[in-house]
Amino acid sequence: MSILINSNSKILVQGITGKSGLFHTQQCRAYGSQIVAGVTPGKGGVHIEGIPVFNTVEEAVHYTGATVSMIFVPPPGAADAILEACDAGLELAVCITEGIPVRDMVLARAIQERSKTLLVGPNCPGVITPGQCKLGIMPGYIHTPGKVGVVSRSGTLTYEAVKQLTDLGLGQSTCVGIGGDPIIGMKYIDVLKRFNDDPETEAVFMIGEIGGGAEEEAAYWIQEHMKKPVAAFIAGVTAPPGKRMGHAGAIITGGKGKAEDKIRTLQECGVVVSTSPTRMGEAMQEAIKK
Amino acid sequence: MNIHEYQAKEILSTYGIPVPRNRVALTADQVERGAKMMGGHCVVKAQIYAGGRGKAGGVKVVHHPEQAAELAKELFGKRLVTPQTGPEGLKVRRILVEEAVEIAREFYLSITLDREQSRYCLIASAEGGVEIEEVARKAPEKIHMLTIDPFTGLRTYQARKIALALGLTGGVCEDCVELILNLYKCCLEKDCSLVEINPLVVTRAGWLLAMDAKISFDDNAVYRHREYPDMVDYSQLDPLEITAGKYDLAYIKLTGNIGCMVNGAGLAMATLDVLKEYGGEPANFLDVGGGATREKVAEAFKIILQDSDVQAVFVNIFGGIMRCDVIAQGIIEAANEVKCLLPIVVRMDGSNVEDGKQLLLESGLNVQIGDNLGDGAQKIVAMLATA
Numbered sequence: 001m002s003i004l005i006n007s008n009s010k011i012l013v014q015g016i017t018g019k020s021g022l023f024h025t026q027q028c029r030a031y032g033s034q035i036v037a038g039v040t041p042g043k044g045g046v047h048i049e050g051i052p053v054f055n056t057v058e059e060a061v062h063y064t065g066a067t068v069s070m071i072f073v074p075p076p077g078a079a080d081a082i083l084e085a086c087d088a089g090l091e092l093a094v095c096i097t098e099g100i101p102v103r104d105m106v107l108a109r110a111i112q113e114r115s116k117t118l119l120v121g122p123n124c125p126g127v128i129t130p131g132q133c134k135l136g137i138m139p140g141y142i143h144t145p146g147k148v149g150v151v152s153r154s155g156t157l158t159y160e161a162v163k164q165l166t167d168l169g170l171g172q173s174t175c176v177g178i179g180g181d182p183i184i185g186m187k188y189i190d191v192l193k194r195f196n197d198d199p200e201t202e203a204v205f206m207i208g209e210i211g212g213g214a215e216e217e218a219a220y221w222i223q224e225h226m227k228k229p230v231a232a233f234i235a236g237v238t239a240p241p242g243k244r245m246g247h248a249g250a251i252i253t254g255g256k257g258k259a260e261d262k263i264r265t266l267q268e269c270g271v272v273v274s275t276s277p278t279r280m281g282e283a284m285q286e287a288i289k290k
Numbered sequence: 291m292n293i294h295e296y297q298a299k300e301i302l303s304t305y306g307i308p309v310p311r312n313r314v315a316l317t318a319d320q321v322e323r324g325a326k327m328m329g330g331h332c333v334v335k336a337q338i339y340a341g342g343r344g345k346a347g348g349v350k351v352v353h354h355p356e357q358a359a360e361l362a363k364e365l366f367g368k369r370l371v372t373p374q375t376g377p378e379g380l381k382v383r384r385i386l387v388e389e390a391v392e393i394a395r396e397f398y399l400s401i402t403l404d405r406e407q408s409r410y411c412l413i414a415s416a417e418g419g420v421e422i423e424e425v426a427r428k429a430p431e432k433i434h435m436l437t438i439d440p441f442t443g444l445r446t447y448q449a450r451k452i453a454l455a456l457g458l459t460g461g462v463c464e465d466c467v468e469l470i471l472n473l474y475k476c477c478l479e480k481d482c483s484l485v486e487i488n489p490l491v492v493t494r495a496g497w498l499l500a501m502d503a504k505i506s507f508d509d510n511a512v513y514r515h516r517e518y519p520d521m522v523d524y525s526q527l528d529p530l531e532i533t534a535g536k537y538d539l540a541y542i543k544l545t546g547n548i549g550c551m552v553n554g555a556g557l558a559m560a561t562l563d564v565l566k567e568y569g570g571e572p573a574n575f576l577d578v579g580g581g582a583t584r585e586k587v588a589e590a591f592k593i594i595l596q597d598s599d600v601q602a603v604f605v606n607i608f609g610g611i612m613r614c615d616v617i618a619q620g621i622i623e624a625a626n627e628v629k630c631l632l633p634i635v636v637r638m639d640g641s642n643v644e645d646g647k648q649l650l651l652e653s654g655l656n657v658q659i660g661d662n663l664g665d666g667a668q669k670i671v672a673m674l675a676t677a
Binding site for chain 1: 403405406408409410439440441478481483508510511513514552553554555556557559560561562563564566567572575608609639640641662663664667
C-alpha cells in the first residue's frame with residue numbers, strides 16, 4: 001500500500017505538449033507510471049509519444065478513464081487547469097507549475113475545497129510511490145520502496161533527505177511534495193493523516209522551512225493523533241532576519257515563522273528533529289528506534 | 291515587489307481613497323517649492339523601501355519652506371538606517387512633501403493574505419501609527435480581523451462592522467465603509483500581497499485620510515501589469531540582486547565570505563545552515579531554481595564572483611534528472627571567463643555525475659569535489675582556512 005498514487009493510477013497530463021510537460025511525461029513513463037492521456041486545448045486528436053491528446057480533461061477522462069492529473073500548464077492558465085481537473089471529478093490533481101498569481105489561487109483553492117478532487121501543490125515536485133508510480137519532476141533513482149512516508153514543502157531538499165534515507169536502507173512508502181507557495185492544496189496534516197492510516201507506512205519524515213505556521217500546526221496534530229514515529233528537519237536556522245515577508249503577515253501567524261520556534265514546537269510534540277541537514281537520515285533512524 | 295509610499299498613495303487615490311495633498315521631489319529646490327505650496331507648515335518624508343523612517347529621522351514636520359529645504363539637503367543622498375533596512379541603510383533619492391494635518395484619531399487598516407485560511411484577510415485596529423506587530427504583542431484584543439470569502443467578496447455590512455469596531459459613528463463611519471470596500475477592490479485589481487494604511491486618520495475637521503501607505507505587489511502577478519516594472523526604484527535594491535533578478539535567480543547578499551550557489555530554496559537555506567555548522571560564513575543566498583540549467587549556473591557563478599567579499603565558492607546542485615556533466619561545463623565556462631582563481635568546492639548529484647566530476651578535476655580550476663553535503667561544507671571551510 002501507499003498513499004495517493006500506486007501502480008494502478010491512470011494519469012493524464014495537462015500541458016503535455018509543452019517542453020517540460022513532455023520531458024517529464026517521458027521521465028514518468030520510463031519510471032513505470034501509467035500515462036494514459038494528455039490535455040492541451042487546441043491540440044486534441046493528435047498523439048504525442050503514442051499518448052492521445054485531448055482538448056479537455058472531461059474528454060480525456062471519458063475516453064481513457066484517467067483518475068489523476070499532473071499539471072504543467074504555464075502560470076496564466078494554471079489555476080484554470082486545476083479547476084478543470086476538479087470539474088472533471090478526478091481523484092487527485094498534482095500541480096507542478098511555479099508562479100501562479102495568489103489572487104488566482106485564492107479562488108481556485110476555494111472551489112477545489114468544495115470538490116471531491118484532492119490538490120497537491122502548486123509549485124511542488126509532485127508525488128512518488130517508489131517502484132510503482134512517479135507523478136512529478138523528482139529524480140526517480142534516489143527513491144527505494146519501503147516504509148517511510150515523506151512530506152515536504154521543499155523540492156531539492158526533499159531529494160537530499162530521500163537520498164539519505166535510501167543510503168541508510170530506509171525505503172519510502174510515498175513521498176509528497178506539498179509545495180512552497182503561500183496557497184497550496186494538501187497541507188502537512190492532510191498528508192500525515194493518510195500516512196497514519198496507511199498500514200504500510202511505519203514512520204514519517206517531515207521537511208519544513210521558515211515562514212508561516214504550518215509546521216507548528218502539524219506538530220500539534222502529531223502530538224494528538226500520530227501513532228507512528230516522526231522525524232523532521234527545518235531549513236533556515238541561519239536565515240537572516242530583515243528580509244521580511246510583508247508587514248501584516250507576521251501578525252496572522254502570531255509571531256511564528258522562525259526556524260527555532262518550529263524546531264522547539266516539534267520537539268515538544270515528540271518529534272525527533274535533525275539539527276543538521278547532513279543527518280536527516282540518522283534522525284529518522286533514531287525516531288524509529290525510540 | 292515593493293513600491294514607495296508616494297506611489298502607493300497615487301494608487302489608493304485612484305480608488306477614491308483620500309490622501310493628503312502632496313508633491314514628490316527629487317531636489318532640495320523642489321522640496322522648498324513643495325513646502326511653499328503647502329503653506330510652509332508641512333511634513334517632509336524620505337522615500338525608502340522600508341518602514342521605521344520616523345524614528346530614524348526620515349519624517350519630520352517643518353514650519354517654513356527654508357527649513358524644508360535645509361532638511362532636504364541633509365536627507366538627499368544620505369543612507370537612512372531603520373530597523374528594517376539592515377546596517378547599511380537605504381539611500382534617499384526622493385522626498386515626499388505633504389500638507390500637515392490636524393489629527394483627531396489614528397487607526398490601522400490592511401488587507402493581506404492569510405496563508406492558513408488561503409484567503410485574503412482584513413486587519414483593523416484602533417491603535418494606529420504604531421507597528422501592528424507591536425499591537426499584536428501588547429494588546430491583541432484591539433485587533434479586528436476578517437477573513438474574506440472569495441465567492442461573496444467583502445460585503446458592505448462586514449466593512450461596517452469593522453468601522454463600528456474602530457469606534458467610528460455617523461458620516462465618517464460610512465466614509466470608512468466605502469474606504470474599506472475600495473481598499474479590497476484595489477487589493478484584488480492590483481494583485482497586491484499587502485495594502486496597508488497606517489495610520490488612517492480622522493482629521494479635526496472630520497475627514498478620513500490615508501496618512502501613510504504601503505503596497506507590495508504579488509511577484510507572480512507582475513506579468514499582467516505592464517506598468518509595474520517601470521515603478522521599481524533600483525536605487526533601493528542591491529545591484530547584484532538586480533542582476534540576479536534579470537536572470538530569474540533569487541539572490542540575497544549576506545555578510546560572510548563563502549559564495550554559495552544552490553538549486554532550490556530549501557536546499558539553499560539548508561546549505562547555509564551546514565556551512566555555519568562547520569564554522570563557515572556564507573556570503574550570499576543564491577537559488578538557481580530547482581531545475582538549474584547550464585546558462586543559469588554560469589550566470590549565477592558570475593554574479594557570486596562580482597561580490598568582492600567572496601573568497602571561496604561552494605556549489606551544491608542536487609540535479610537529479612539534470613545531467614551533472616552539463617552543469618560542470620557551465621561552472622567551468624563561467625570560472626574561466628572571469629578568470630576565477632578562488633577555491634571552489636562542488637557537490638553534485640544527478641545523472642552522469644562521474645563525468646561531471648572528471649570534467650571539473652581536469653579543468654585546471656582550484657576545485658575539490660564534495661561527496662555529500664557535509665563533506666562539501668567541510669572541504670570549503672578547510673580550503674578557505676589554508677588559502
